[in-house]
Amino acid sequence: MKTPRLIRIASFIFFGSITGFLQAAAIYPIDQATILAGSKFDIKIEFNTVINLGDAEIELNGAPINKIISAQPEFISNENGKGSSILYREVQLTKAGKYQIVARAPQERLQVNWDVYATGPRRVKNVILFIGDGMTIANRTTARVLSKGIQEGKYQGRLAFDDMPSTAMIGTSGSDSLITDSANSMSAYTTGHKTAVNAMGVYVSRASDNLSHPKVETIAELIKRNTKMAVGIVSDAELEDATPGAMVSHTRRRADKQYIADQLLSSGAEVILGGGSAYFYPQSTKGSRRKDEKNLVENFKLKGYQLAFTKQELLSASESRGTKTLFGVFHPDNMDGSLDRLYLKKNTVEQFPNQPDLTEMTQSAIDVLSRNPNGFFLMVEAALIDKFNHPLDWERAAFDTIMLSNAVQIAKDFAKTHPDTLIIVTPDHTHSGxxxxxxxxxxxxxxxxxxxxxxxxxxxxxxxxxxxxxxxxxxxxxxxxxxxxxxxxxxxxxxxxxxxxxxxxxxxxxxxxxxxxxxxxxxxxxxxxGGNLPSHQESGVHTADDAVLNAMGPGSENFKGFMDNTEVFKIMVQSLGLGSK
Ligand SMILES: [Zn+2]
Known part of the structure; x- marks a missing residue:
C-alpha cells in the first residue's frame, strides 16, 4: 500500500530528530550480513532505551528467538548509559536461507536481514592465500618493468600471478568507512563479515572493552573446529600486525598486540613465521613490549613446536621430516624488505643479518604443512608493500612485489604436483600511485x-x-x-x-x-x-580503489567481475566445504 506522502515526511522528521541526539540502536551482525551456515557468531541487540529483559521481544523469522537458538541471553541493563543490550554468544544457524531478526522494546523496533549460505562438499585439499598488503595496480606494473623488462611495448615476462586463469576486482570498504585498513579488510577475508577500521573478528558495538564486542568466527578457527587440516600463518610484518592477527583474533583495536600474540599461541596453527618477536618474550627481557611475564616462545616450545630464529634455523627445521609444527620469529619488529636485505643493506639489515626471505618462509611453511595428510590452509602476507607505499617509497614497494611474485611461484610449483590446491593472490586494499x-x-x-x-x-x-x-x-x-x-x-x-x-x-x-x-x-x-592530506597525517593513505585478485586451482573459477571482499571468504569456505553437514 502506498503511504500518503504527508505521513511519510512526518515520520522521516520524527526519526530524524531522534537520531539527532541518540546514537542509533543496532543489531549485530548488521543488516545484509552473509553468514556461513554452521559458523559461530554472537548476536547483539542494542536498544536506545533502558528496559527490563522481559519487556524485549526478539524474533527470528517470526518465531521467538529461543525456539531457534539454544544460547541463553546475557542482559546488560544499561550499557555505558546508552540503553539496554542483549547478547547471545556463539550462535550457529545451520540451515541456509534468508533470516530476519526483529527486536521490539516498549518504545523501539529494530530489524535486520541476513543471508545464511551453506557450501557443497569439500573440493580442494589445500588453500594458499597470498595477501599483497596495500598492493595497488602500479606496484604490479613497476615490479613487472623492473623484474621482466619491457621492449617496444611488450613485457619480456610475467609476474607469477599475472597468468593465473581467474581475476576479480575486489571492493574493500568496511562497515563504517569507504576507506579501510588492514584489520577490517583482512577480517572480511578471514570471517566473511564486514567490520570497522582497526577491528578484526568482531562487529564494533558500543561495548567499552575492546574484547567484548560481538565476535564472528575466523577461517582458522572454523578449520580447527571442523577438520584435521593444518593452518599456517606467515608474514614479514610483526606477527601481531593486523593481517596475520585477523586470522585468529577478535578485538576492536588492532593495537592490542600482546593479546594478538597470545591468540597466535592458542590458535593451534601449525606454522607461524614472521617478525614481531618483541611481543613473544616476557617484559623483563630486553626489547620486550609485553606488559606481563609470559614467555610465549617457551610456551611454543612446551607445545612441541620446532623453533627458528634465523634463516638457517628455519631451513634446517623445515627440512627435517619430523617437523610438523614450527614457530619462527626473525625480527623484533617488521622484517626488512628485499631491496635492503639483498642489495642496499640499509634499515635494520646490519643489525639483523639472518632474516629469511618471504620465499624461504613460504617454502618452509608448505614443506611442514604438507606433511599433514588432511591438507592445509596457508596465509602468506607480503606486508611491506604497504609499509613502503605509505612513505611514498615506490622502489622498495616494487622490490617486495617482486618478492611476492617469487613466493607465489613456489606455491605454483607445489600446485604442479598437488593440483588440488586453490591459490589466491590479492591485496587487502590499495594505495594511490x-x-x-x-x-x-x-x-x-x-x-x-x-x-x-x-x-x-x-x-x-x-x-x-x-x-x-x-x-x-x-x-x-x-x-x-x-x-x-x-x-x-x-x-x-x-x-x-x-x-x-x-x-x-x-x-x-x-x-x-x-x-x-x-x-x-x-x-x-x-x-x-605541499601536502594534500590533513597536516596530522605523516604518510600516504589507503585508497578505496578496487583491489585486483588473481586465483588458480579448483574453485578459482568463482572469482570474476567485481566482488565484495566478504565473497573471498565465501569462495574459500565453499572450496573447503566448511558449511556442509
Ligand atoms: Zn597500510
Missing part, C-alpha cells in the same frame, strides 16, 4: 623538467634482472617517474632512497607534519610538494 613517465638525468633544466612524458618518456634503463628477479641497480640514469596521489608535505627528489626508507614528513613544533628537511640537504634541487 601511478607511473607517469621516465626521469632522464641528462634532460636540461631544473628537476621537474627531467620528467619525460608521453614520447619523451621512452623507456627506463634498469639492468636486466638477476637470477632472483631483481635489477641489481636502481639509481640508473633513466628511472620510472612514479607519483603517489595522496601525501603529506614532502620533498620530491625523483631519486631512489639509497640510505633507507623514505621519511617524507616530520613533526614541527606545532605538531603538524612538514616536509623532512633532510632530503633538501641531500639534494638541493628537490621539489617542495
Amino acid at each position: 601511478s607511473i607517469s613517465g621516465v626521469v632522464h638525468d641528462d634532460k636540461p633544466g631544473p628537476l621537474r623538467e627531467k620528467v619525460g612524458i608521453y614520447a619523451e618518456a621512452g623507456y627506463p634503463n634498469y639492468p636486466k634482472a638477476d637470477i632472483q628477479g631483481y635489477p641489481n641497480k636502481i639509481d640508473v640514469s633513466k628511472r620510472i617517474a612514479f607519483f603517489y596521489g595522496s601525501y603529506p608535505d614532502h620533498y620530491e627528489t625523483l631519486h631512489p632512497k639509497m640510505d633507507g626508507t623514505f621519511v617524507p614528513a616530520v613533526k614541527d613544533d606545532s605538531g603538524k607534519y612538514v616536509a623532512n628537511p633532510k632530503y633538501l640537504q641531500l639534494q638541493e634541487d628537490a621539489i617542495h610538494v
Whole structure:
C-alpha cells in the first residue's frame, strides 16, 4: 500500500530528530550480513532505551528467538548509559536461507536481514592465500618493468600471478568507512563479515572493552573446529600486525598486540613465521613490549613446536621430516624488505643479518604443512608493500612485489604436483600511485623538467634482472617517474632512497607534519610538494580503489567481475566445504 506522502515526511522528521541526539540502536551482525551456515557468531541487540529483559521481544523469522537458538541471553541493563543490550554468544544457524531478526522494546523496533549460505562438499585439499598488503595496480606494473623488462611495448615476462586463469576486482570498504585498513579488510577475508577500521573478528558495538564486542568466527578457527587440516600463518610484518592477527583474533583495536600474540599461541596453527618477536618474550627481557611475564616462545616450545630464529634455523627445521609444527620469529619488529636485505643493506639489515626471505618462509611453511595428510590452509602476507607505499617509497614497494611474485611461484610449483590446491593472490586494499613517465638525468633544466612524458618518456634503463628477479641497480640514469596521489608535505627528489626508507614528513613544533628537511640537504634541487592530506597525517593513505585478485586451482573459477571482499571468504569456505553437514 502506498503511504500518503504527508505521513511519510512526518515520520522521516520524527526519526530524524531522534537520531539527532541518540546514537542509533543496532543489531549485530548488521543488516545484509552473509553468514556461513554452521559458523559461530554472537548476536547483539542494542536498544536506545533502558528496559527490563522481559519487556524485549526478539524474533527470528517470526518465531521467538529461543525456539531457534539454544544460547541463553546475557542482559546488560544499561550499557555505558546508552540503553539496554542483549547478547547471545556463539550462535550457529545451520540451515541456509534468508533470516530476519526483529527486536521490539516498549518504545523501539529494530530489524535486520541476513543471508545464511551453506557450501557443497569439500573440493580442494589445500588453500594458499597470498595477501599483497596495500598492493595497488602500479606496484604490479613497476615490479613487472623492473623484474621482466619491457621492449617496444611488450613485457619480456610475467609476474607469477599475472597468468593465473581467474581475476576479480575486489571492493574493500568496511562497515563504517569507504576507506579501510588492514584489520577490517583482512577480517572480511578471514570471517566473511564486514567490520570497522582497526577491528578484526568482531562487529564494533558500543561495548567499552575492546574484547567484548560481538565476535564472528575466523577461517582458522572454523578449520580447527571442523577438520584435521593444518593452518599456517606467515608474514614479514610483526606477527601481531593486523593481517596475520585477523586470522585468529577478535578485538576492536588492532593495537592490542600482546593479546594478538597470545591468540597466535592458542590458535593451534601449525606454522607461524614472521617478525614481531618483541611481543613473544616476557617484559623483563630486553626489547620486550609485553606488559606481563609470559614467555610465549617457551610456551611454543612446551607445545612441541620446532623453533627458528634465523634463516638457517628455519631451513634446517623445515627440512627435517619430523617437523610438523614450527614457530619462527626473525625480527623484533617488521622484517626488512628485499631491496635492503639483498642489495642496499640499509634499515635494520646490519643489525639483523639472518632474516629469511618471504620465499624461504613460504617454502618452509608448505614443506611442514604438507606433511599433514588432511591438507592445509596457508596465509602468506607480503606486508611491506604497504609499509613502503605509505612513505611514498615506490622502489622498495616494487622490490617486495617482486618478492611476492617469487613466493607465489613456489606455491605454483607445489600446485604442479598437488593440483588440488586453490591459490589466491590479492591485496587487502590499495594505495594511490601511478607511473607517469621516465626521469632522464641528462634532460636540461631544473628537476621537474627531467620528467619525460608521453614520447619523451621512452623507456627506463634498469639492468636486466638477476637470477632472483631483481635489477641489481636502481639509481640508473633513466628511472620510472612514479607519483603517489595522496601525501603529506614532502620533498620530491625523483631519486631512489639509497640510505633507507623514505621519511617524507616530520613533526614541527606545532605538531603538524612538514616536509623532512633532510632530503633538501641531500639534494638541493628537490621539489617542495605541499601536502594534500590533513597536516596530522605523516604518510600516504589507503585508497578505496578496487583491489585486483588473481586465483588458480579448483574453485578459482568463482572469482570474476567485481566482488565484495566478504565473497573471498565465501569462495574459500565453499572450496573447503566448511558449511556442509
Ligand atoms: Zn597500510
